[in-house]
Amino acid sequence: xxxxxxxxxxxxxxxxxxxxxxxxxxxxxxxxxxxxxxxxxxxxxxxxxxxxxxxxxxxxxxxxxxxxxxxxxxxxxxxxxxxxxxxxxxxxxxxxxxxxxxxxxxxxxxxxxxxxxxxxxxxxxxxxxxxxxxxxxxxxxxxxxxxxxxxxxxxxxxxxxxxxxxxxxxxxxxxxxxxxxxxxxxxxxxxxxxxxxxxxxxxxxxxxxxxxxxxxxxxxxxxxxxxxxxxxxxxxxxxxxxxxxxxxxxxxxxxxxxxxxxxxxxxxxxxxxxxxxxxxxxxxxxxxxxxxxxxxxxxxxxxxxxxxxxxxxxxxxxxxxxxxxxxxxxxxxxxxxxxxxxxxxxxxxxxxxxxxxxxxxxxxxxxxxxxxxxxxxxxxxxxxxxxxxxxxxxxxxxxxxxxxxxxxxxxxxxxxxxxxxxxxxxxxxxxxxxxxxxxxxxxxxxxxxxxxxxxxxxxxxxxxxxxxxxx
RNA sequence: GGCCCCUUCGUCUAACGGUUAGGACGUCGGCCUCUCACGUCGAAAACAUGGGUUCAAAUCCCGUAGGGGUCACCA
Numbered sequence: 377x378x379x380x381x382x383x384x385x386x387x388x389x390x391x392x393x394x395x396x397x398x399x400x401x402x403x404x405x406x407x408x409x410x411x412x413x414x415x416x417x418x419x420x421x422x423x424x425x426x427x428x429x430x431x432x433x434x435x436x437x438x439x440x441x442x443x444x445x446x447x448x449x450x451x452x453x454x455x456x457x458x459x460x461x462x463x464x465x466x467x468x469x470x471x472x473x474x475x476x477x478x479x480x481x482x483x484x485x486x487x488x489x490x491x492x493x494x495x496x497x498x499x500x501x502x503x504x505x506x507x508x509x510x511x512x513x514x515x516x517x518x519x520x521x522x523x524x525x526x527x528x529x530x531x532x533x534x535x536x537x538x539x540x541x542x543x544x545x546x547x548x549x550x551x552x553x554x555x556x557x558x559x560x561x562x563x564x565x566x567x568x569x570x571x572x573x574x575x576x577x578x579x580x581x582x583x584x585x586x587x588x589x590x591x592x593x594x595x596x597x598x599x600x601x602x603x604x605x606x607x608x609x610x611x612x613x614x615x616x617x618x619x620x621x622x623x624x625x626x627x628x629x630x631x632x633x634x635x636x637x638x639x640x641x642x643x644x645x646x647x648x649x650x651x652x653x654x655x656x657x658x659x660x661x662x663x664x665x666x667x668x669x670x671x672x673x674x675x676x677x678x679x680x681x682x683x684x685x686x687x688x689x690x691x692x693x694x695x696x697x698x699x700x701x702x703x704x705x706x707x708x709x710x711x712x713x714x715x716x717x718x719x720x721x722x723x724x725x726x727x728x729x730x731x732x733x734x735x736x737x738x739x740x741x742x743x744x745x746x747x748x749x750x751x752x753x754x755x756x757x758x759x760x761x762x763x764x765x766x767x768x769x770x771x772x773x774x775x776x777x778x779x780x781x782x783x784x785x786x787x788x789x790x791x792x793x794x795x796x797x798x799x800x801x802x803x804x805x806x807x808x809x810x811x812x813x814x815x816x817x818x819x820x821x822x823x824x825x826x827x828x829x830x831x832x833x834x835x836x837x838x839x840x841x842x843x844x845x846x847x
Numbered sequence: 848g849g850c851c852c853c854u855u856c857g858u859c860u861a862a863c864g865g866u867u868a869g870g871a872c873g874u875c876g877g878c879c880u881c882u883c884a885c886g887u888c889g890a891a892a893a894c895a896u897g898g899g900u901u902c903a904a905a906u907c908c909c910g911u912a913g914g915g916g917u918c919a920c921c922a
Contacts, residue, residue: 385922386922387921387922389921389922419922421921421922422921422922424921425921425922483920487920490919490920494919501848503848503849503850503918504918505918522920537852540852540853543851543852544851545850545851546850548850549849549850549851549918550850551918553919554919554920556920557920558920559920561920563919563920563921563922564921564922565922567922568922583916584852584853584915584916585915585916585917585922586916586917586922587851587852587916587917588850588851588852588916588917588918589917589922591851609852611852611853611915612915612916614915616857616858618914618915619915620915646859649859649860649871650859651859651860652860653859653860653861655861655870656860656861656869656870656871657870657871658859658870658871658872675859675860676852676853676854677852677853677854677915678853678914678915678916679858679859679860680857680858680859681858681859682858682859682872682873684858684872684873685858685859685871685872685873686872687872688871688872688873689872695885729884731885732884732885732886733883733884733885734884743883792881796881802881803881804880804881804882805881806881807881807882808881808882810881811881811882811883817882817883818882818883819882819883819884820882820883820884821882821883821884822880822881822882822883823881823882824881
């Protein structure tokens with residue numbers, strides 16, 4: 377069998393969103409699993425909405441996710457160019473072939489005439505379909521025209537969708553649709569098809585908003601005398617309210633997740649599991665996905681994007697990272713939060729304790745500000761724990777710490793226990809006021825860790841500041 | 848409205864005629880504990896509905912309801 381060839385063909389009208397990323401991922405996974413090729417093609421025929429910036433954003437998103445393409449923009453390939461606007465000759469040639477074979481014809485109806493007919497049909501509550509006005513008119517290339525495909529009027533087309541099974545479309549629901557605009561730019565159904573033919577695409581996996589296009593395209597493949605590819609239509613991704621995922625639902629661009637401190641592998645992992653499953657397994661490395669992915673295991677139902685679960689997946693991935701890498705990756709997010717962090721021992725200590733407590737790098741920067749910024753005392757915490765009764769405890773811890781040459785966890789534990797036992801208190805009675813003094817709040821990593829991360833000098837400064845408040 | 852597709856816990860899903868309908872996120876509770884988190888133990892939580900077929904149906908068939916997609920010189 378020939379080498380599988382799959383493609384992702386976004387139109388550059390916006391950033392790479394979650395849904396597009398998953399479509400790209402499934403194509404990529406299958407190409408990698410089968411030893412096939414993954415082709416990236418830019419469908420920029422909507423000249424009103426296509427932008428250079430969107431194109432760049434899409435490439436950036438794919439790269440961040442690690443979905444590399446074998447042929448396409450910036451890498452080239454034997455079937456280029458990979459931009460539709462640079463392939464207009466190809467579409468014209470194929471349309472002409474269809475016309476000469478009697479499978480397509482020039483239509484001279486004006487937009488105005490058609491619009492009027494459409495409105496009339498609407499007013500009469502009739503389904504409008506192009507009536508075939510120009511079907512048998514003699515060809516006159518000198519007059520302005522679009523090209524239409526001659527659809528069969530009877531019968532039906534059935535194809536086997538890899539995820540949805542058999543899908544049948546009666547031909548009488550189809551119309552002679554426009555394949556080439558007046559300016560020679562193809563419409564989606566034709567442009568994508570000609571590209572898929574000329575690029576040798578063997579499997580088309582795309583959003584299921586395209587199921588209704590598939591029969592028409594198959595008919596065109598047949599008219600061209602080309603074997604159609606296999607199709608796999610992927611269910612949509614919905615927001616929490618079960619409507620199509622959009623900006624209203626929060627972050628929908630993959631780069632937004634990069635900026636919030638998600639690991640690309642975790643995003644890929646989550647996206648793969650949205651609509652696809654492999655037994656009870658939740659966490660997959662990229663290698664495992666490549667090994668296990670199959671369109672046969674993709675569900676037929678639309679799925680709701682669940683940010684909570686994605687955070688959980690990300691957390692699992694973060695916990696699997698070596699400490700040094702965790703620290704290294706956290707650094708830019710701390711800096712972005714305006715914190716003066718460096719890739720040093722302090723950051724590595726922080727990484728160790730942050731790993732269990734933060735589910736993204738963004739959360740690390742949020743949650744552990746106080747290690748790098750001045751203490752902001754939470755009023756409630758202050759009122760509850762920085763009390764006159766706690767003063768001697770803070771003083772005792774302060775003095776004990778000051779007396780330590782090089783604080784370590786065991787020494788600190790002895791110190792806190794000693795202070796508590798001397799007053800017949802639990803360690804918690806000592807730890808909480810100290811925690812508030814050092815972090816400003818009542819929730820933090822273990823108090824000995826906090827002291828160690830802050831360092832002896834800074835810890836003393838903060839304890840002194842708290843003592844001054846109580847003086 | 849026509850055509851097409853879909854329907855298992857709140858959410859993602861497993862089940863491929865015989866299971867106490869399993870797992871995961873989230874939620875709630877116990878334990879652990881210097882707080883928080885982690886961990887751990889446990890709980891609540893689903894086969895849309897009506898008919899068939901079958902010894903047996905979440906699984907197969909038909910209908911109904913609900914949801915979605917699509918009906919352009921957009922993609």
